[in-house]
Amino acid sequence: MIHSLIVLLVLVTSVAAFSSCGSVASASYGMQDESYLIVTASKQYLGETVFVSIDGDSAVQAVPIKEKHAVRKGKRIVVSPGKHTVVVTDRSGVRLYEKQIFVSTNNGKMIHLP
Numbered sequence: 001m002i003h004s005l006i007v008l009l010v011l012v013t014s015v016a017a018f019s020s021c022g023s024v025a026s027a028s029y030g031m032q033d034e035s036y037l038i039v040t041a042s043k044q045y046l047g048e049t050v051f052v053s054i055d056g057d058s059a060v061q062a063v064p065i066k067e068k069h070a071v072r073k074g075k076r077i078v079v080s081p082g083k084h085t086v087v088v089t090d091r092s093g094v095r096l097y098e099k100q101i102f103v104s105t106n107n108g109k110m111i112h113l114p
Contacts, residue, residue: 035081035103038074039088040067041113050096050113053087054079062088064113081105088113 039052041064051059054077065074081103088097088111096113103109 033081033105034078035105036076036078036108037086037103037111038070038076038108039064039111039113040070040074041065042067043114045090045096045113049091051089051091052077052111053089054084056085059089067110067112070110076108079103081107086111 037052037054039050039062045064046066047063049061049063052062053059060077062075062077083100083102085100086097087095089095097111101109
């Protein structure tokens, strides 16, 4: 009987002790610190491989698509928000586009080729 009472007392005490020691976890999420570029073209370079260089870094391949398909089907080139110098060249190295742009957080810019 005393043994059962001690076991019950230890059980109640341990349940009370462990249930009151919870941890609080909070998380806050904001906008991701990234933006993107999409390359579009009207006729000549539509569907051909071009190379996009951002701020003089190594070039990334992209295939221009029609502007009306850009939002859904366009390959997004992820960049950090802010000012960037964008240079687009074709396979032979001819500059098709060179401009300094500003991209806001979580927004995109379309690079229009002829």
